[in-house]
Amino acid sequence: PASISTRVGEDKILQAAAFDMSNTQIAGLPFMWLSSDPAVASVQQDGTLSGIAKGRATVTASLGALTSNTVSVTVSDVRVLQLATNDIAYDNVSRKLYASVPGTQGRIATIDPVTGSVTQSIVIGDEPDHLALSDDGQFLYVSIDNENAVKRLTLPALTTDLTFPLTNMAPVTHPGEYLCGKDMKVVPGNARTIVIPIARHLIAPRSCTFGEPDGVAVYQDGLKLPNTWTGFPFIHLLEFSDSPSVLFGADTFSPGSLSRLSVTASGLSLIDSNTLANWPGRDFTFLNGLIYTASGQVVNATTYAVIGSFTNTGVFTLRTDANSKRLFAVTALGSDYSVATIQALDLNTLSLNGSLDIPSLATTAIPQYPPYTSLVRWDPTVWHSALLPRKS
Numbered sequence: 518p519a520s521i522s523t524r525v526g527e528d529k530i531l532q533a534a535a536f537d538m539s540n541t542q543i544a545g546l547p548f549m550w551l552s553s554d555p556a557v558a559s560v561q562q563d564g565t566l567s568g569i570a571k572g573r574a575t576v577t578a579s580l581g582a583l584t585s586n587t588v589s590v591t592v593s594d595v596r597v598l599q600l601a602t603n604d605i606a607y608d609n610v611s612r613k614l615y616a617s618v619p620g621t622q623g624r625i626a627t628i629d630p631v632t633g634s635v636t637q638s639i640v641i642g643d644e645p646d647h648l649a650l651s652d653d654g655q656f657l658y659v660s661i662d663n664e665n666a667v668k669r670l671t672l673p674a675l676t677t678d679l680t681f682p683l684t685n686m687a688p689v690t691h692p693g694e695y696l697c698g699k700d701m702k703v704v705p706g707n708a709r710t711i712v713i714p715i716a717r718h719l720i721a722p723r724s725c726t727f728g729e730p731d732g733v734a735v736y737q738d739g740l741k742l743p744n745t746w747t748g749f750p751f752i753h754l755l756e757f758s759d760s761p762s763v764l765f766g767a768d769t770f771s772p773g774s775l776s777r778l779s780v781t782a783s784g785l786s787l788i789d790s791n792t793l794a795n796w797p798g799r800d801f802t803f804l805n806g807l808i809y810t811a812s813g814q815v816v817n818a819t820t821y822a823v824i825g826s827f828t829n830t831g832v833f834t835l836r837t838d839a840n841s842k843r844l845f846a847v848t849a850l851g852s853d854y855s856v857a858t859i860q861a862l863d864l865n866t867l868s869l870n871g872s873l874d875i876p877s878l879a880t881t882a883i884p885q886y887p888p889y890t891s892l893v894r895w896d897p898t899v900w901h902s903a904l905l906p907r908k909s
Contacts, residue, residue, distance in 0.1 A: 520589040522874065523558070523568040525596075531564040533578035533585055548578045558590045568592040595875055596633040600626065603646045607893045610654025611673045614895060617645040617659060625659060625675055630895040639675050641668060649701035651708030658711055660698030665689060667698055667713065669739070681739030686715045687731035693719055699730050700754045704780060705761040710737045712764060712780065714752050733766065735784045744784025750774045750792075756803040758818065763788075765803055765818065767810075773797040775808060775821060791821035798829075804837040804864075809844060811835055815867070827867040833857075833889040837864065847889045854888045 523529050533548045550560040557572035566576065571594040578585040602616040607630070614628040618638070623645040627637035643663035650657055656678065657670045669678045683696040699716040714730040732747035733755075746752065751774075752766035758777075764785070766776040775797065776790040798811025808816040813829030816822070827844070831854075835846040844862040849855075861870045 518588060519586065520591070521566070522591045522593065523566065525568045525570060525592060525594045527568050529566045531560065531566050531576065531578070531588065533564065533580075535580055535583070546580055548580055550576065550578050552576050552590075558592050566590065570594075593873055595873065597875070598628065598633050598635075600628075600635065602626075603644075603890075604648045605891045605893055606648040606650045606657065607895045608650055608654045608657075608672060609652075612895070613673065614893070615648060615650070615657055617641075617648055619644055619646075621663075623661075625657070625670065627673070627675065637675065641670075641677075642666075647698050647701050649703050649711060651703045652705055653708050655708045656703070658701055658703065660701060660713075662697040662718065663695050665696045667701070667711075667736070667739075679739045681736060683713070683715050685741050686734045686745065687717065689717070695719075696731075702755040702757060702764070704735075705757055707761065710735060712736075712755055712785065714755065714766070716753075729770070733778070733785060735780065742782075742784035744781070744786055746778065746785055746787055750776050750787075750790045752776060752778075754801060756801060756808075758803060759806075765801075765808065767797050767801045769797060769799055771796045775801070775816065777818075793821075794823070798832060800832070800834045802835055802837050804839060809835060809837060811846070825867055827862055828869065834892045836892050836894070838894065843870065845892060847892055849889060857889055859892075 535543045535546050537543055550562055550564060552558050552560045552574050554574040557570050558574040559567045559569055560576050572592055574590045576588045576590055601619055603619050605614055605616045607614050614630050616626045616628060618624040618626050621643050622640050623642055624638050625641045626635050629636050641659055642661035645659045646662045647660040654672055657672055659668045661668060665684050666680050666682050668680045671678045694717055696715055696717050699714045701711055701713050704710040712735050714733045716730045730751055732745050733752050734745045735742040751768045753769045754767045756765045762780050764778040764780050766778055768774045772792060773796045774790055774792045777788040778785045779788050795812050795814060800811040802809050806818050808818050811832040813826050814823050815825035817824050831848045831850055832846045837844050842864045844864050846860045847857055848860060849857045857875045859873045863870055
C-alpha cells in the first residue's frame with residue numbers, strides 16, 4: 518500500500534509482486550525488504566512488518582536494480598488492557614488510574630498507566646459504576662448501582678471511608694429496582710462534597726444508561742444537603758464551570774437541554790435552562806466559557822447561543838485540553854463499533870489536526886448502549902482513552 522498504520526508490538530504483512538513485459542506476474546522471486554528506521558518499524562525478508570517504537574518510517578521492497586513504491590509507516594503506541602470496566606478516573610496526585618470492574622463482586626482496580634498493568638484490586642460491591650475523584654487526590658467516590666449507595670474510598674490505600682444511601686433522595690418503589698449515580702462530580706476545592714444526578718434502574722440490564730434521573734442532590738460527608746433539584750429539565754451529566762459554585766447539567770435524552778445550577782452550602786438550585794435546537798449528544802465538556810457537545814456544537818455558556826460547530830460523526834465522549842488548545846473526541850463507525858478513533862481538533866479553528874484508530878475492541882452487547890464512555894488524560898503529553906463496552 519501507499520501507507521500503513523500499526524502499533525508497537527503489532528505485526529502486519531506486506532506483499533510485493535514483480536511482473537514481466539507482458540504484465541504477467543512472476544512468482545518465487547527473492548525480494549529484499551528495507552526499513553528506513555528499523556528502530557521504529559522493522560521488516561523481515563518475508564514482508565512481516567513489526568512496530569518497534571512510536572514514530573514514522575518508510576519501507577520498500579527491491580529486486581536487483583528495481584525498487585517498489587515507498588510505503589509510509591506510522592507506528593502508534595496504543596496498549597489495550599483486557600479489563601472489563603464501567604468507568605475510569607485519573608488521580609494527578611498518585612499518578613494512577615482507577616477503574617470500576619463490573620460484577621456482583623465488583624472491584625476497583627488501580628492501574629499504572631505507564632506500564633498498562635493492574636497494581637491493586639479490591640472488592641467494593643455489587644456493580645460499581647461511575648467514579649469521581651477529589652482534585653486533591655484524597656477521595657475516590659464509587660456509585661454501587663445494585664446497592665442504592667455511594668462509597669467513598671481514601672487514596673491511595675483504597676480503604677472505605679464511608680458509605681451513604683441514595684434512597685434519601687428518592688424511594689425504591691418495587692423489587693428489582695435500584696437507585697444509582699448517573700454521573701458524579703466532586704466540588705472543586707472541597708473533597709468532602711459531591712453532586713450526584715440520581716437515577717433508578719432495573720437489575721436487568723445492570724446499567725444507569727437508560728435511567729431517567731429522579732433529581733440532583735449534593736452530599737457533604739455522606740449527608741444530603743436540603744436543597745435538591747427534581748423534575749424538568751432533567752439532568753444526566755454534570756460539568757463544573759470555572760467556579761465551584763456554578764455547575765452545568767445536560768439532558769442527553771432527545772431533544773436535550775443545557776442547564777446552569779448554583780451550588781451553595783444548602784445544596785443546589787436551578788439558575789436557568791435552555792433546550793437546544795440539536796440534540797446535545799452523549800457527552801459535553803466545558804472550557805473558558807464555552808460548552809462543547811458530542812453533537813458537534815460549540816455553545817456560549819452564558820447565553821446558550823450556538824457559536825460554532827465541528828465535524829462530528831458518531832462522537833461518544835469528548836474532552837478539552839487548555840494547554841495544547843485541543844478538543845479530543847472518541848468516535849466510532851460501523852454497526853459493531855469495533856474500531857474507535859481518537860480525533861484531535863484545534864480549539865480555535867475546530868479543524869481536525871489528527872486522528873488515531875484503536876482497533877480490536879469488544880463490541881456492545883446491547884446496540885443502543887454507548888460503547889465508549891470515558892476519556893481521561895494521564896500525562897501532560899499523552900492522552901489515554903478508556904474505550905469501554907457496556908454490558909448486557
